[in-house]
Amino acid sequence: MMFIGREDDLEQLQERYQARKAQMVFVYGRRRVGKTELLTRFSNGKPTVFFAAQNATKEEQLASFSRLMFEAGAPGKDYLRQYPDWESALSELARMPEPSNGARRLIVFDEFPYLVKSDPSLPSVLQNLWDHMLRNTNLMIVICGSAMSFIEKELLAEKSPLYGRATGVLKIHPLPYWDAAKFFPDYSSEDKALAYAILGGVPRYLEEFDPDVPLEDNIKRHVLRRIAPLYSEVEFLLHEELRETARYNSVIRAIALGDTSLNEIATHTMIANGTATAYLSNLMELGILEREFPVTAKMKERAKGARGLYQLNDNFFRFWYSFVFPYRSELEHGDVNSVYERRIRPALHDFAGKPFEELCREWLWRESAAGRLPLHAVRIGRWWDRSHEIDVMAIGDTGEPAIVGECKFRNVPMDMRMLGLLRDRSAYAGVGNRKHYLFSLAGFTPELGVMNDADTRLIGIDELFAD
CATH class of the missing domain: 1.10.10.10 (Winged helix-like DNA-binding domain superfamily/Winged helix DNA-binding domain)
Known part of the structure; x- marks a missing residue:
């Protein structure tokens, strides 16, 4: 399976893995966004127990987790067929043998909400074991889930037993364009x-x-x-x-x-x-x-x-x-x-017109982070009122709009009329000292092309996809 991007997500997880203390990190995001692939890539080369939970009963979940733990060398393999409950299973994490290379052991619970569905007491059990035992171990526990509202409202919120225990929270977003x-x-x-x-x-x-x-x-x-x-x-x-x-x-x-x-x-x-x-x-x-x-x-x-x-x-x-x-x-x-x-x-x-506008806004965020804009952007989005709309507006540190942009995903070059419209709209919106950015699929007319100067920037489709 192809793995592309996610360099920053991997780097942040690695920072948590290399931290001095035990870690409990929450990773969540919508379905299909690539959380499992990310954690699989992150776990490469690390001593890992990777438990992919299913929508099953508590006993079935415990049986599957027990097999993984016993294969990883958990002491319970010598006297148990499987753990009787989650308290026994999770407390065993503290007694796992140290990896031969001294590396930190990684424990991944993928689709953790399925486990809570089959046993609602699990967050309380984990909280108690973390407070009294697991936070003093050489473990990194990753709790992953696709039910975003459940993660945010039931596991991370103030009313949750696990509130305040997370040492890291990473929300996984779709890939940038x-x-x-x-x-x-x-x-x-x-x-x-x-x-x-x-x-x-x-x-x-x-x-x-x-x-x-x-x-x-x-x-x-x-x-x-x-x-x-x-x-x-x-x-x-x-x-x-x-x-x-x-x-x-x-x-x-x-x-x-x-x-x-x-x-x-x-x-x-x-x-x-x-x-x-x-x-x-x-x-x-x-x-x-x-x-x-x-x-x-x-x-x-x-x-x-x-x-x-x-x-x-x-x-x-x-x-x-x-x-x-x-x-x-x-x-x-x-x-x-x-x-x-x-x-x-x-x-x-x-x-494709609306996704293209969003693509152009993403490009501005990237350019701002790289220091290639005439400002440091703190907000980038769209502006509109009842009669006017500006496809792209970037606001700088001063709080004032500094870049306004028009985006056209059409097979006709942009011309001077589009620049005039953008200037009129930005003036109507009360934007003062501003730069005009024009984004075009089909390029620009020769007359408009000569306007590529300090106050007007023309960005073609190939520049948007340049490395």
Whole structure:
């Protein structure tokens, strides 16, 4: 299996591993984001007990964990068939023989919420053993899970027995676009951007596409055909995580079609505002949605929820609800080529427009961190009001907007008119001393090209994907 990116995540885990004291680190993130692959890579070369929990009974979980422990040399193997309870099993960690090379032993509990589901007392048991025994050992314990709200609300929150015991908390995000592009090293910059617009930065989805075949063929084979895992991926995830999937389908579909305010979503779905809010909250906890505010919005405004818009921050969900969900009847009958030619090909670049804007904002974050911008950015996002919108706005240390940008994923070069529009919009937004950044798939007209100076910067698609 291909492993790409995650250098910073690996480095942070390694720092915890090399710390002086025993470690209890929580690693969590949405499903398919690559947590298990990350921990597998991290555990390479380390004396490790890697327990991948299943949705099973307490006795079945203990039997599986006992086998792993006994294979690793736990003393209980000499007098037990399996541990009778989790207190016995976890206390045995303190009696494990020291590795011959003196390295710290690594204990990974993958999908820890399954263990708690089968035995709700487990967090209290672990807390008691940590306080009285395990924190004085040469262990690094990693607790991993995909149920993000469970990790945050039930294990890390103040009411949890494990509150305050974590020596590290690492939330795993989808890969940035430049790492996602490494799955397709021979694609053109345009096709890399389109692949990212379709799949996002979720490694499990990126691995489904074959880098040696054209993007169009990948879409047909690996998304539109009924046998393809991605064809049923969205429904599988929703059924696994949620009830009332028909209602959630309606909510996500409305947002994919452009209804992004609470009132618009409630009207489109014919669901009461209060009920819709609960559905939206659940989808945000799963990492499928986010609530977006103008980048200049103050904390008070964000807390009240004023002006916030709901956006699908999972590119694949957005693609699936745009091009698979509406045409299931044709696809179920194998009409793949027709759906692609009539529905997807004509709309694909327009569809990629919003992901391209996010890609440009990610590029600005990277450039800022590398010191290649005329400011150090503290906030980068989108700005809008009732009549105007700016695709990219970066705010510096002073708190004032310093970069404004326009993004176009079209096969027509940007011209002077676009620069004029951007200047007018930034003036309307009250942005003072500003730099204008234009991002374009098809480049720039010669007239605009000569404007590439200290106050106006032109960024083509190849520069976005340059190493």
